[in-house]
Amino acid sequence: MKRKRILLKIGTNTLTKETDQIxxxxxxxxxxxxxxxxxQYEFIIVSSGAIAAARQFVKLEHNGAEINIKQAxxxxxxxxxxxxxxxxxxxxxxxxxxxxxxxxDFEKEASKINICNTINVLVINNFIPIINxxxxxxxxxxxxxxxxxxxxxxxxLLKADLLIIATNTDGIYTKESIENNKPITIRxxxxxxxxxxxxxxxxxxxxxxxxxxxxxAATIAKEANIETWIVNGLKDNFIIDSLNNKSSFTKIK
Ligand SMILES: Nc1ncnc2c1ncn2[C@@H]1O[C@H](COP(=O)(O)OP(=O)(O)O)[C@@H](O)[C@H]1O
Ligand SMILES: N[C@@H](CCC(=O)OP(=O)(O)O)C(=O)O
Numbered sequence: 001m002k003r004k005r006i007l008l009k010i011g012t013n014t015l016t017k018e019t020d021q022i023x024x025x026x027x028x029x030x031x032x033x034x035x036x037x038x039x040q041y042e043f044i045i046v047s048s049g050a051i052a053a054a055r056q057f058v059k060l061e062h063n064g065a066e067i068n069i070k071q072a073x074x075x076x077x078x079x080x081x082x083x084x085x086x087x088x089x090x091x092x093x094x095x096x097x098x099x100x101x102x103x104x105d106f107e108k109e110a111s112k113i114n115i116c117n118t119i120n121v122l123v124i125n126n127f128i129p130i131i132n133x134x135x136x137x138x139x140x141x142x143x144x145x146x147x148x149x150x151x152x153x154x155x156x157l158l159k160a161d162l163l164i165i166a167t168n169t170d171g172i173y174t175k176e177s178i179e180n181n182k183p184i185t186i187r188x189x190x191x192x193x194x195x196x197x198x199x200x201x202x203x204x205x206x207x208x209x210x211x212x213x214x215x216x217a218a219t220i221a222k223e224a225n226i227e228t229w230i231v232n233g234l235k236d237n238f239i240i241d242s243l244n245n246k247s248s249f250t251k252i253k
Pocket of ligand 1: 010011012013014166167168169171172173174175178199210211
């Protein structure tokens with residue numbers, strides 16, 4: 001049976017479990033789930049966390065440009081992040097590999113072919129690709145805040161069956177429920193336009209930029225007929241529970 005391809009995007013909030021360190025426990029939780037699902041699903045990961053990994057170890061001299069500091073931190077943190085993935089996944093019998101991509105790679109035909117070729121060989125040989133933005137050569141994601149769009153472009157290019165974005169909420173909450181401090185998840189979205197209106201009207205008062213980028217990612221995925229699920233990565237077993245419909249999350253069809 002052909003395995004379904006899941007593109008899993010893990011944000012910094014999830015990877016650090018909202019602390020100032022990468023959580024080995026969370027990486028182990030993710031690895032354990034991938035190991036138990038590997039007969040039915042193949043996983044490609046887009047992981048943030050390079051900057052967070054560096055902040056555990058260093059404080060850099062400031063030269064006036066905050067973005068340069070973040071780029072340097074990403075360069076320092078990325079190998080640490082990969083080491084933590086590698087150590088934890090290896091214990092579970094999983095092999096890892098690293099791919100660093102930037103937006104401009106998705107605009108060049110030759111680069112797109114190379115990305116597909118490399119990642120398909122990795123997947124066939126059971127090496128899980130762990131992708132991050134190449135923060136040395138471009139600043140799009142660290143400037144605007146996340147890897148969501150990179151994940152959607154990658155899911156589209158690699159013909160994923162599903163895009164799962166792991167974050168620190170039970171998906172997207174309704175405007176009213178946020179205002180009442182009793183968050184209620186929007187379970188299914190068929191009309192992204194309507195959702196966009198709800199979110200943008202929240203923007204001024206509650207600062208919803210973070211969810212906006214996830215909606216933009218879902219818009220890209222939808223154009224390629226890929227569903228996006230926004231799930232709570234802080235919870236143990238979040239991938240399996242969402243696949244079994246045992247948790248509260250947002251499904252964007
Ligand atoms: N309607 C909404 N529903 C849920 N979360 C929202 C909403 N609007 C804005 N957010 C914010 O988006 C955040 C998640 O995005 P972000 O901080 O970028 O996380 P990540 O690092 O996982 O990408 C939430 O913690 C929440 O503060
Ligand atoms: N490439 C950067 C991504 C930074 C970022 O803010 O991402 P996210 O946690 O997805 O909002 C890193 O690895 O630190």
